[in-house]
């Protein structure tokens with residue numbers, strides 16, 4: 001389970017500070033979508049089906065930075081759309097590094113090599129590319145609905161690592177995933193030299209073209225148990241070990257939808273990254289006016305029944321690490337063992 | 341009434357169960373432009389991205405056809421909504437995706453990925 005020590009320290013001290021001040025609702029990662037435009041149209045993605053005038057909109061840089069300042073999370077994930085198509089992506093990353101935020105730029109890497117050659121970014125311990133890779137070549141190309149993308153992305157990863165950048169991967173798994181293929185994929189990513197990998201079960205976006213392949217809870221537990229059974233020593237995950245245990249069915253959590261709030265051109269999305277039930281103008285308004293009791297497993301909301309996505313539960317797992325001696329002990333034990 | 345998969349082109353008549361609130365919910369969930377008819381008879385075309393019914397004066401928010409906005413309209417000042425724009429999430433079933441993929445393989449011609457490419 002590899003996350004750089006300075007980042008772990010920043011997150012740990014931030015969470016402890018929130019707990020000491022008895023803050024119940026606080027953000028861990030800001031999910032920022034500065035645009036919806038993308039250069040792919042993946043079957044499992046429900047983020048880009050908008051009319052042209054909405055796809056053309058780019059968030060004002062000042063608004064993006066103001067959202068970061070307002071919510072105050074120690075980490076940010078820049079997604080979209082394809083963030084490398086955002087005209088001010090270099091300035092945005094620079095502004096976030098100045099604020100000492102840990103940044104994950106989620107990209108399909110189709111234009112990454114080109115952007116690296118333009119010297120838009122500088123390597124920093126605060127900044128990591130999080131390349132969307134959904135499996136071995138055949139599985140990835142199938143998942144993103146375009147042949148050749150695996151090869152383009154792996155070439156860009158090599159180039160970014162060569163230039164001194166931190167590179168991680170993010171992988172979404174559907175019920176078509178083959179555990180052996182996924183394990184082979186982990187080996188490939190580690191061989192490429194990526195720092196760590198992030199996993200999530202597929203989001204059941206209501207507007208995604210492919211509605212057949214989202215995982216139900218039991219399927220998620222089975223799939224992740226098979227994938228993570230006897231993990232290899234060199235596999236590094238960019239996630240809380242407790243979250244991985246949750247995916248395997250070894251922990252039972254309730255979601256923390258405000259822990260990874262989403263800000264885009266429409267505002268702060270209610271209630272979470274996945275469901276789109278309206279928008280608030282400020283993070284404060286989001287916290288104060290969203291009927292949180294209507295969401296999460298306990299609420300009985302059918303939209304939440306099968307959800308195990310990292311944007312809902314990773315914050316819960318991180319919080320659990322510091323909420324009790326058991327949580328802390330489980331995390332330390334999994335980290336030392338090297339397996340969730 | 342058109343079912344939720346086929347709202348495109350629908351011009352609901354507000355009466356009985358089909359209240360303006362119900363039409364607004366459907367329009368909020370619709371991934372295309374709509375034409376909003378205000379109480380004074382004027383019309384505005386745009387994408388409804390937000391609706392808030394839990395406040396003293398319930399409202400919707402839109403970006404107009406040119407992308408200007410956001411504009412806020414009070415629900416009390418809306419008399420009708422027509423689903424005039426293309427539903428960008430329709431016709432996107434997995435089966436449709438597989439057919440499209442097959443077509444592209446056979447013809448070697450890439451089809452538009454999204455509304456922007458369609459426009460181009």
Ligand code: SF4
Pocket residue numbers: 255256257271272273274275295296297303304305307308309311312313
């Ligand atoms: S359970 Fe999932 S879908 Fe429901 S509020 Fe939490 S994160 Fe969102």
